[in-house]
Amino acid sequence: MSYRVVPLPLPKDLVCKASTEVLIEELNSRFNHSELSIVKSDDRYELHLREAVMSHVETVVEDLCRDSRYDATILCSFLSTIKEQSSYGLSGDKRVYVGYNAERKVEGRKEKETRRGRHFYTNGASFDELANLLPEPYINQIHCGDSEQVLGQLPANCVDLIFTSPPYNFGLGYDAQEDSDQWQNYFDKLFAILDECVRVLKYGGRLAINIQPLYSDYIPSHHMISKKLMDAKLIWKGEILWEKNNYNCKYTAWGSWKSPSNPYLKYTWEFIEVFCKGTLQNPVTASMQTSVRTISRNGSLGNGLSLPKRT
Numbered sequence: 001m002s003y004r005v006v007p008l009p010l011p012k013d014l015v016c017k018a019s020t021e022v023l024i025e026e027l028n029s030r031f032n033h034s035e036l037s038i039v040k041s042d043d044r045y046e047l048h049l050r051e052a053v054m055s056h057v058e059t060v061v062e063d064l065c066r067d068s069r070y071d072a073t074i075l076c077s078f079l080s081t082i083k084e085q086s087s088y089g090l091s092g093d094k095r096v097y098v099g100y101n102a103e104r105k106v107e108g109r110k111e112k113e114t115r116r117g118r119h120f121y122t123n124g125a126s127f128d129e130l131a132n133l134l135p136e137p138y139i140n141q142i143h144c145g146d147s148e149q150v151l152g153q154l155p156a157n158c159v160d161l162i163f164t165s166p167p168y169n170f171g172l173g174y175d176a177q178e179d180s181d182q183w184q185n186y187f188d189k190l191f192a193i194l195d196e197c198v199r200v201l202k203y204g205g206r207l208a209i210n211i212q213p214l215y216s217d218y219i220p221s222h223h224m225i226s227k228k229l230m231d232a233k234l235i236w237k238g239e240i241l242w243e244k245n246n247y248n249c250k251y252t253a254w255g256s257w258k259s260p261s262n263p264y265l266k267y268t269w270e271f272i273e274v275f276c277k278g279t280l281q282n283p284v285t286a287s288m289q290t291s292v293r294t295i296s297r298n299g300s301l302g303n304g305l306s307l308p309k310r311t
């Protein structure tokens with residue numbers, strides 16, 4: 001059984017006194033040794049802590065202090081040493097000093113995942129698992145144009161990874177883009193582009209979207225985009241917080257002093273929402289891990305699937 005071992009500070013002239021040993025023995029008799037005990041180690045005493053009910057510890061010390069046979073210095077040191085242990089967990093009225101912050105393991109994890117219904121919101125998805133090759137004119141090229149229209153020219157299931165950061169609709173200046181559109185128009189256009197992204201993404205492909213909500217308009221863009229993609233039966237893989245080191249937090253949120261009715265929340269990060277199509281396991285990556293693959297001179301994999309392309 002493990003304990004937190006803490007030196008019990010006592011003056012040297014008290015450590016070897018017979019009366020001290022009698023008091024230590026009396027203290028140990030008042031507690032469960034599996035929870036708390038005082039142990040002599042060479043020329044000092046140690047407190048072995050596992051659990052303690054502080055109200056009981058204080059009652060024991062007060063009771064023994066009333067007995068003139070016992071040195072109050074030792075009792076005070078005993079009580080203060082326990083109180084100084086500020087790192088502990090709680091179990092009812094007990095302070096738990098060992099194992100309280102241990103990671104709790106889930107037993108039967110796979111069975112419980114099945115029972116809960118893992119990414120249940122994708123039930124009924126019917127994505128085609130057959131991948132198509134990206135057309136030659138689009139390989140290693142930059143295409144400028146309306147994303148919805150350009151994506152509409154690609155065959156389905158031909159792209160391994162899509163990483164995009166759409167305009168935020170904050171009112172920033174762009175050469176050919178109005179960045180303060182009516183919100184419904186903004187999301188209608190963005191969602192139409194996302195529909196194309198889902199269509200061209202391969203089975204097992206990844207879609208990552210960097211976006212920041214407009215807090216002043218109370219528009220949770222990251223949640224609305226995530227709901228859109230979950231409704232499209234994509235699997236939510238995770239969320240990455242991109243810390244921007246106070247880039248957007250150069251002034252104070254005045255809070256209840258200057259705006260008591262509606263204090264403004266500040267933020268220093270953006271979100272990257274990551275989704276998978278059809279499966280969390282990328283088929284190309286999985287097959288590369290389990291077998292030796294040949295790569296032809298033109299860069300295509302031996303099974304005919306294209307290498308991941310940047311879009």
